[in-house]
Amino acid sequence: MAVLFPITDNAENLPFRNPLQKVGPFMIEFDKVSKVYPNGTVGLRNINLTINEGELVVIVGLSGAGKSTFLRSINRLTDISTGEIRVNGNSVTHASGSQLRHIRRDIGMIFQSFNLIKRSTVMRNVLSGRVGYHSTLRTMLGWFPKEDVDLSLDALQRVNIREKAYIRADQLSGGQQQRVSIARALAQEARVILADEPVASLDPLTTRQVMDDLKRINRDMNITTVINLHFIDLAREYATRIIGLRAGEVVFDGTPAEATDEAFAEIYGRPVLQDELLGGA
Amino acid sequence: MKTPVSTSATLKAAAPDLIPPRKYKQYAGWLVLIAVLIACSIRTEVTPYQLITGLPQMGSLLREMFPPDWSYLSTIWGPMMETVQIAILGTTLGGLLAIPVALLCASNLAISRYVSLPARMILNLIRTIPDLLFAAIFVAVFGIGPFAGMLALVFFSFGIIAKLTFEAIEAIDPGPLEAMTAVGANRMQLIMFGVVPQALPYFMSYLLYTFEVNVRAAAVLGLVGAGGIGLLLDRALGLFRYDRASVIILLTLVIVLVIDYGSTIIRRKLL
Numbered sequence: 001m002a003v004l005f006p007i008t009d010n011a012e013n014l015p016f017r018n019p020l021q022k023v024g025p026f027m028i029e030f031d032k033v034s035k036v037y038p039n040g041t042v043g044l045r046n047i048n049l050t051i052n053e054g055e056l057v058v059i060v061g062l063s064g065a066g067k068s069t070f071l072r073s074i075n076r077l078t079d080i081s082t083g084e085i086r087v088n089g090n091s092v093t094h095a096s097g098s099q100l101r102h103i104r105r106d107i108g109m110i111f112q113s114f115n116l117i118k119r120s121t122v123m124r125n126v127l128s129g130r131v132g133y134h135s136t137l138r139t140m141l142g143w144f145p146k147e148d149v150d151l152s153l154d155a156l157q158r159v160n161i162r163e164k165a166y167i168r169a170d171q172l173s174g175g176q177q178q179r180v181s182i183a184r185a186l187a188q189e190a191r192v193i194l195a196d197e198p199v200a201s202l203d204p205l206t207t208r209q210v211m212d213d214l215k216r217i218n219r220d221m222n223i224t225t226v227i228n229l230h231f232i233d234l235a236r237e238y239a240t241r242i243i244g245l246r247a248g249e250v251v252f253d254g255t256p257a258e259a260t261d262e263a264f265a266e267i268y269g270r271p272v273l274q275d276e277l278l279g280g281a
Numbered sequence: 282m283k284t285p286v287s288t289s290a291t292l293k294a295a296a297p298d299l300i301p302p303r304k305y306k307q308y309a310g311w312l313v314l315i316a317v318l319i320a321c322s323i324r325t326e327v328t329p330y331q332l333i334t335g336l337p338q339m340g341s342l343l344r345e346m347f348p349p350d351w352s353y354l355s356t357i358w359g360p361m362m363e364t365v366q367i368a369i370l371g372t373t374l375g376g377l378l379a380i381p382v383a384l385l386c387a388s389n390l391a392i393s394r395y396v397s398l399p400a401r402m403i404l405n406l407i408r409t410i411p412d413l414l415f416a417a418i419f420v421a422v423f424g425i426g427p428f429a430g431m432l433a434l435v436f437f438s439f440g441i442i443a444k445l446t447f448e449a450i451e452a453i454d455p456g457p458l459e460a461m462t463a464v465g466a467n468r469m470q471l472i473m474f475g476v477v478p479q480a481l482p483y484f485m486s487y488l489l490y491t492f493e494v495n496v497r498a499a500a501v502l503g504l505v506g507a508g509g510i511g512l513l514l515d516r517a518l519g520l521f522r523y524d525r526a527s528v529i530i531l532l533t534l535v536i537v538l539v540i541d542y543g544s545t546i547i548r549r550k551l552l
Contacts, residue, residue, distance in 0.1 A: 075463055098467075105465035115456035119478045128474045132465035140473050181460070188464055 026053040026088050026191050026224060028074060033083035035069055035248070043069035044080065045248040051241075053191075056218045056225045058235040060252075061245035062268055067228040070245060071194050074226070075107045076100060087192070105132035108185020108223075110195040110214075114177040118170035122161070122180050125169050126152040129188035148187070155186035159213050175206030182213055186221075193217070195227040199234070204278055207231075211238050231278040232264055346527035353525045354532070357513055361532055364509035367427050367502070368495040371434025376488045378435070379443035383484075384472060386447035389455065404447075408440040412498050416507040427508030430499060437498065438491045442484070449483035450476060482551040489544035496540060500533050 028051040035043035043066050051057055059067045072078040073085060076092050085092045090103055108129070116125045130148045131139045138144075156162040159179035164172060169180060178198060185193050195214060199207040215238050218225040229235050235242055236256045244252030244259075244267035252259065252267050265271050322328055382400055384390055391397035415436050419429035458475040466474065503511020510529060517525040 077459060077463060101465040101467060103465075104463060107463070109460065109463035111456060111460065113456050115460035117457045117474060117478045118454075119482075120474075124474075128461065128466075129464050131461070131470040131474065136467060136469045139470050184460075184464070 027051065027086075028192065028224065028226075029086040031084045031086070033073065033080050033085060035066075035073065035078070035080045042066075042248045043078070044073065047083070047248075047250055049243070049250065049253065051224060051226060053224055054218070054222045056215065056238060056240045057227070057243060058239035058241075059226065059228045059243050059245060060230070060232065060235050060264070060267060063230070065245040066248040067245055068196055069248070071196050071226060071228055074192070074194055075104050075109060077109075101132060105188065106191045108182075108188050108190030108193045110178065110181050110185060110193060110198045112197040112200045114174070114181050116169040116177055116180055116184075118168070120169060121166050122156070122169055122172070122183075123149070123152060123165045125180055126155055126165075126183045126187045129184040129186075129190075132188070151189075152183070152187045155183040156180075158186060158217065159183050173206070174202050175209055178202065178206075178210050179213060182210070182217070186217065190223065192224045192226070195225065197228050197230070200230070207234070207278060214238070230276060232272055233277045233279070235259070342523060345521075345523040348524065349527040349531060350522070350524040351528065353528045357510060357529055357532060360503075360510045360513055361529075361536065363427060364499040364503075364511075365496060365536060367431045367509055368434060368492060368499045371431045371499070372438045372488060372492040372495050374431075375435040375438025375440075376442050376484075376491070378439045379446060380484070382439075382443045383446035383450060384476075386443065387450040389451055389453075389458070390472065390476065401447075404440060404443055407436055408444060410436070412437040413501065413505060416502045417505045420506045425506040425508075430502040430507030430509055433502060433507060434495050434499060438495060441491050441494075442487050445487045446480065446484050449487075450480050453479040482548075485551050486548050489540075489547060493537060493540050493544065496537055497533065500529075 030047045030049050033044055033047040037043055045066075047070070059070055061067050069078055073080050074087065074092065076085075076095075080093060084094070087103055088106065090099070092100070092103055095103055117128065120128075124142075127144050127148060130144060130151075133148075134144070153162055153165060156165055159182050161172075161176055161179050161183070164176065164180075169177060172180065182193075193214070198214070199210050202210060211234060214225055214227065217223055227238075236259055239256050242252065242254060242256055242259045243250060244263070246267055246269060252263055254263070261272055268276075382404065385392075385400040386397050386404065388397055412433050415433035416430055419432045423429045423432070453476065457479070458471060461471045461475040500510045500514065503509045503513070504515050506512070510533070514526060514529050517523070517529065
């Protein structure tokens with residue numbers, strides 16, 4: 001399959017690049033993927049698509065359309081029923097134990113409810129992204145090497161909250177907590193970031209700050225980013241590619257320019273409502 | 282100014298008067314409770330009559346307790362400290378043993394039902410056995426002395442702390458666990474980073490509470506020869522030296538109050 005991918009000739013110079021990983025386009029491939037929940041609900045229906053390195057894909061659709069299932073199947077927080085998903089050429093679907101953990105290590109995840117360890121410091125939360133790189137004993141004792149601490153501070157710097165490193169996570173505002181979780185993904189040296197409704201519990205202003213952070217990281221560090229959003233205008237503004245899901249099926253796959261109001265009406269099965277727009281600029 | 286009136290009238294027309302549900306069930310519940318209490322009292326012949334006839338006896342007992350024999354304090358100080366030390370050892374060891382078992386029991390961490398269900402069964406079994414019975418068994422096995430008492434408290438604390446902790450673990454926020462799974466953490470790392478920070482304050486709180494209970498329990502363990510202050514309490518009661526028994530009770534009270542005060546401070550710091 002001939003795929004155009006962003007030129008990454010300066011890849012060695014980028015920070016956070018793990019030298020052990022294979023060089024080349026880092027792709028996420030969905031091959032005839034379906035998911036049916038035990039209660040009969042269809043999560044995904046025959047998905048075939050490839051997400052290329054460096055893309056910023058926004059998944060849109062009504063709630064229940066399968067956006068979360070799509071995202072969570074990439075790092076197998078949700079198992080799929082049939083088909084196969086490959087990340088960087090490795091089958092997520094057939095991976096087991098340590099193989100799966102190694103694949104997951106390359107995939108950072110950002111959640112709507114941040115999922116930080118609230119009673120721990122920001123630093124410990126960011127360092128927790130490093131556990132996949134060290135022995136169990138070492139991480140249990142909390143002996144992270146100095147490089148990890150530096151890496152974590154750099155990650156916090158990138159999302160502009162370096163000065164909060166030694167504050168307890170629950171002392172931060174929602175937007176700051178979400179940035180800590182972005183920093184965790186960066187410290188993880190993830191090559192993909194999955195963000196499941198990352199701004200749904202934030203106010204419009206912090207929403208833009210967090211989206212700007214994600215966009216900047218995507219562009220500057222060439223980290224493939226897949227985001228579930230329900231704000232249509234945000235999707236158009238930040239995405240390089242929009243995928244529309246309806247009842248578990250891909251009903252739209254194109255550039256933001258192609259995602260007109262008519263296209264969204266098609267995805268949603270009805271005209272766009274006012275509360276699906278964040279508004280402002 | 283007419284609009285609001287007409288609006289409320291329209292609202293009323295649209296929504297007919299709500300009839301609050303009758304409280305039959307609540308009344309029936311109270312009646313059943315009272316009936317059960319009366320039935321139990323009649324069946325066991327435990328009646329308020331005995332309380333009234335026994336009160337003068339109680340009064341004379343209290344009179345004999347005062348004034349307390351303060352000179353006895355020097356004799357009981359040593360055994361009392363032994364009691365506290367037994368409680369410290371028993372609670373700590375029991376608490377440490379409880380950690381792995383609580384992790385095995387918690388359904389949100391369980392490897393499989395075939396592990397968590399048997400683990401819970403064992404816990405239930407241990408909690409069914411009263412601490413005095415444990416002490417009596419261990420005295421028979423290891424002989425009279427503080428070791429048997431300490432071991433009884435290990436089992437007793439283990440049962441309580443493991444049960445309360447696994448329930449606390451089941452109630453933690455699953456979000457951080459999911460986040461740790463997503464970063465590629467293995468099981469132990471998931472527990473260390475996702476579970477421990479959330480469950481630790483509860484565990485410590487249960488540990489301190491159990492320590493308090495254990496000091497009181499340890500005071501009684503001596504009755505079956507398991508060391509500590511209980512032996513002296515038994516002797517004082519046997520010789521009808523209620524003035525001495527009251528000193529023991531007062532000293533136990535002081536120590537329990539001190540522990541309670543200390544653990545409140547520690548708990549507040551942790552949460």
